[in-house]
Amino acid sequence: MTESLLSERRGSVLRLTLNRPDKLNAIDVPLLDALTAALEAAERDPEVRAIVLAGAGRAFCAGADIGQMIERTPDDWERTVDHYLDPIRAISRMGKPVVARLHGNVFGGGLGLAIACDFRVAADDARFCAPFVKLALAGCDMSAGYFLPRLIGLGRAT
Template sequence: METETGGSTVLVEDRGTTRLITLNRPAKRNAIDLTLRVELADALEAAMSAESVRVVVLTGAGKAFCSGGDISTMDRQSPEKTVIRAQAAQRVIRAIWGGPKPVLAAVEGFAFGAGVSLAMACDRVVASGEAVLSTAFTGVGLAGDMGIFHSLPTRVGPAVARQLMLMPKRLSGAEALRLGMVDEMVPVGTALKRALADADQIATVPPLALREMKWIWGRGVVAPMDLLDLEVEAQARLFDTEDFAEGVEAFAVKREPVFRGR
């Protein structure tokens, strides 16, 4: 462990080149109130701009990943006030999708509503066998936010995503794995350990290549022919980097490359 700082609702810790961000409202099962969404967005944006960080791992304190929006802080209000609240939540997803570094979710316990949206927005989801995932938005008369209308169909397909949102059900880790909502299922209590190990592996990938992957993925669903143009742009940037030259040289002399993000 190298550094550790803590806010009231979000904890931030650097483990080598991995930044661990922990939702820290365990008594509320890490439900998202306005303070948490602002602090989480701040933490993610800081991680994305930190030169020492290559991968981000997102998890929850206590026995839950995130139980969704904090309903105790929700009241009927005007659209003008709601826009401010909703944009604060979307800022979290913009940081994940728009940032240059992969984000992994380590899910134990509940991931409901905005919590499942948050997990689905990540580049990799590791969940324990006792994790429980559900869209859950309609239970309080809402449709869904935090990117779920893109992330869920991308993972499970449009038809399945519609059914999961029209008729929400509680999915076990095994069911979520089968549908594609989860990338790997691990024993109870080990999701974070596995996600951190995965982060170490991903950190060996050239950081500039990771940046270009995130840039292409962040363009969303585009026509296949347009996607070819995006790949050309990314390759053109990467071919003119020290990391690319290092990779070619290391391959030629049969040694492990050392990528420095330059």
């Protein structure tokens, strides 16, 4: 089984790579947990001075793995949606810069993850999409609805 999150240190920079390229790095619960744990560990590690968040394969991140959410009860759904904010909370509390290295699809929760970072560097092929409302997932935006207007202004975000 392939690790869903790769971690590589180069000097004081930690590179975390979402590694589900067959699913365009869609975030499932194991990846969510691994990413949150890695971010929290990086915050505590005095040797890490910056974090780069990237995606393996042809996309940064296609968002949440919707397939794993279909069978959820309403209570499960609420807990899961809150759980998807854990890496966003970790980035927000981070006392070190987090850089999103973006390419290909930066969709849904992947967009939320990217805009929660301190800096974003996008390749020419990066495509951004916030499909939450059209998918009836307005509460599942991984903070995009909070950060996007603050990043680009309300007029451009709506």
